[in-house]
Amino acid sequence: MIEEKIEELKRKIDETTKDIKSSKSLAELKMAFFGKQGEISELMKGMRDVPKEKRPEVGKIINALRDWANEKFDALAESVKRIELEELYKAEKTDVTLPGRKLPYGAYHPNTLVIRELVDVFAGMGFEVFEGPEIENDYYNFTALNTPKDHPARDMQDTFYITDELLLRTQTSAGQIRVMEKKKPPIKILSPGKVYRSDDDATHSPMFGQMEGLVVDKGITLCDLKGMLDEFARKVFGPSVKTRLRPSYFPFTEPSVEVDVSCFECGGKGCRLCKGTGWIEVLGAGMVNRRVLEGCGIDPDEYTGFAFGMGIERIAMLKYGINNMKMLFEGDVRFLKQFKD
């Protein structure tokens, strides 16, 4: 009888689903009952043989079975899914302390970082960047900078010569002249680059970086130089850092000054970095010498200007606390990888 058939089917479903543990086998099983050739479908097909008057009743019974079976499979699906997830979690449990995989990231040379920072500071004040040649002639490196042959200041620098006329520039100031010859005031330039002096010891390197700055315009004063240097010191070394000017000598500036910044390590109280003085020498500067302006065809009675020059390595060493200048040229990866942008 149909009732018996249904009871049997129920038992069969109960029996076969008892040990189901995966959604895949559950789905297959459900197919076996509900699929086109499935036993429940077969029951439905069997309706054809049921007498017409009994059909509503039998239909009801079969539908009840189908609902019962559907519910059963849904409930089973839920629990099997939960079990499967538990197992997945267990299987995929990760030791999060294992090392991570990262894309390699390199590093800029400290000099590059310093030059960019300086350019950044001065760009806001309207300075353009100019790069001149490293192999210069005597005129641009010395004579035009008010340092003719036989000038005592030539002894200040040990120059590498290539011929009597051509040499490795000893100062980025050489670029000043090239700019002033081409460009008329207002001039505001920065000139970073490599310079060379025949010096090689613990604190000197035969090649090093310099950054030259030059302003030529109407009414430029020593106070303007001081104001700009104050800004530079605050931005590069810290908001409370002050500058101090003291007299010095460079042939291409008059007056010439040596510029110290208050020690950013100890705040000026005196420490090892500032050798107990509270001040650190960072650059040389001055008002552009009239003879230099004249030589470039700029009327020194109409225009005045200032120039400053600093050692890139010196700034890098101060900023990062590097104690040996040689490290900057050795390319040791343990050193280099520390300098992130």
Next chain:
Amino acid sequence: MKAPLSWLKDYVDIDVTAEELQEKLFGCGFEVEELIDIGKDITNVVVGEVVECEPVEGTHLHVCKVDCGEHGVLQICCGADNVAKGIKAPVALVGATVYATAKDHVTVEGVMTIKKGKLRGIDSYGMLCSGVEIGVSGDMYEGADYNGLLLLPASCKNGEDVKPILGLDDYIFDISITANRPDCQSILGIAREVAAVLNKPLKHPDCTYKTVHSDEGVKVTDLAPDLCPRYIAHYVKDIKIAPSPMWMRKRLALCGLRSINNVVDITNFVLLEMGQPMHAFDLSTLSGREIVVRRAKDGEKITTLDDKTFKLNHDNLVICDGDKPAALAGIMGGLNSEIESDTKELLFEAAKFARDSVRKTSRALGQHSDSSAMFEKGVNEYTTELAMGRALNLIQALNCGTVTDVHCDVRTPYSHDGAKTMAVSISKINALLGITVPTEEMCSILQRLDFGVKVDGDTLTLDVPAYREDIDQYPDIAEEIIRMYGYEHIHGTFMPTAKVTNGGFNDAQKAENNLKRALVEQGLYEISTYSFYSEKDLDLLKIPADAPERKFIKIKNPIGEDLSVMRTTLAPSMLHTIVRNLRRGNMEGRLFEIAKVYLPKELPLTDFPEERKKLCIGLFGMCDFFDLKGVIEAVADSIRAKFEFVPSTRSFLHPGVCADIICDGKVIGYAGRLDPAIADELALERKAFIAELDYEQLMSCAQPFKYKPLPKFPEVTRDLALVADMDVTCGQIEQAIYGACKYVTDVKLFDIYVGAQVGAGKKSMAFTVTFTPADEAITPEKCDGYVKKILNNLSRNLNVVLR
């Protein structure tokens, strides 16, 4: 420049401490590099009088009672041979610091503190001292050289500090002098600045002398006026060579000079005091009693005072007598005209020699002296005149000879004494400084600096001191004013009158920054290496003799051979950096450098060379060629370019792992693995890979950014597994795939296999090919058609078939 405080006090009434003076000098442009307290190691040493002195039986010791005034009468054991009742000597009290000496009692071995002691069982409460023990030499104090007690005069008060008595309360200022102030390379020069900064009068040294007539003429001829613009000679007779007085010996000793005899000491004293080198010739040795200043004849010889003989040429200036050189001008006197103990008459020389001439000769001969150093810094003729007067004054003061009236002063057309008058505008000075310095203040400062000053409205008319050859235009005056007025008056302003300008990096500089960023993002570290290397570095890389890299610029005066050639390629520097890293145990690294190479247009160099930037990349450690290639491809991506890699060779790269990098048909660089033969030579424990690209050519490959709208229809991809002959390259297959269908926009190799399954001499390569539709969607059928075309092309041209 060393200046003892006691000496400066001769010329200026200094009423501030040494530290205060140091501070003031610093403020006006004279940095005291070191302030030397000469008695800093000696403390608690007082005058003591030996009132009792008994020998200790069986020893060389004496037990003394020493009256030390307020410090009491102390029992002191003393081993000196000149200890005796009644003498006065320095006593180091218990707790005093003095110099410890070695067994010889002469060699100083550091500083010691005096303790209460026992010698041979006798208590001793201090130490009677020798000169050495308290750091006093015979030139500092008469008799201090004696290897026994330093005897003090009876006039000293018992218990008084010995330091002022012995001159140990003195300081020496070691001052750095800027190149524009050679006039300050002397005690007098510093004294002038001290007087100005303290606003005190300067007591000028006495340069006057009396003469006695002499008929013995002396002739001076200057045949090289360009090298010797001024020559002054003076004849002094009745010379009595003797030791110098104590005060002079002490001055010389404080400045580090040894006393020789009165005449030589006078020349040295004047050099220190005035900054004018002097020379004294024994006149009796000068043939013809004459001086001829001339260029040396080629091959002419001279033996100098230090017994060195030099062969000269026409670049060297010599001071000759009637027939032979008697001095190397401005550097050193000749042995033949040296002052001897029996010298009876002498000729003083005070001259100005051209600094360049002295420098060149001094360097060429390797012969240096205090005199040559001074001439190289620059001497002015005002001082030359003054110094002669001072030397003659000292001859009289020391009573070592009779100053005659025979005086030869040769002025040449090159001579000038430096004094000048100039007019400057007060308002221009203030405009340059950016502040207003009161006119009275300006005048006062300039007067203190020995300028003659007249004010007329805005104009200052100035008589510039003759020794101030550095004063040229009004900014020099502005500097004089501000360095004395004080730089603290300069306050920051922000270029209120300047025009606004646009700053920052230009486009080319920004592009370089971006390129560096692309490299850093690939994990590369930027390096910076010297622009010069050795020719041997090119040998190491087996660069052929006729290669362009061999056409290099040489430095005339390099530090050493290893830094003597301006580089023409960055590869050697990169290789050395890799080697250095490996030797230090850094077994892995990815490096790059962007720097210039220097390419001469012709040799020898007559014109500016071409300075060309290169990009060099170096990888070492656990990596292979494709890591290097990947970096270069990332560089290409960063500038939106496409590079081809074509097998090639370089002398220093592995012949099988080397490629030309090509863009738009041009070779822009190379990439490859370091030749294992070279790696072997350098004992490298890891593989190294190097690429070098011409920076300008690389950047010229950059494509401008242009936005492309996304395709309307989805892209279609197909994977193709192909079998090819072993010698067919991946690049050839890619080309053939691109060439067969215009819709192919990407070809990516994802697998390569060699083995039995594909047969000998064959390889299997699997590619993902991406088709991007244009106007209509690519249906599977259409795509099948494209693939067919691709396969046809592959099999026809490369004998490549579907696997």
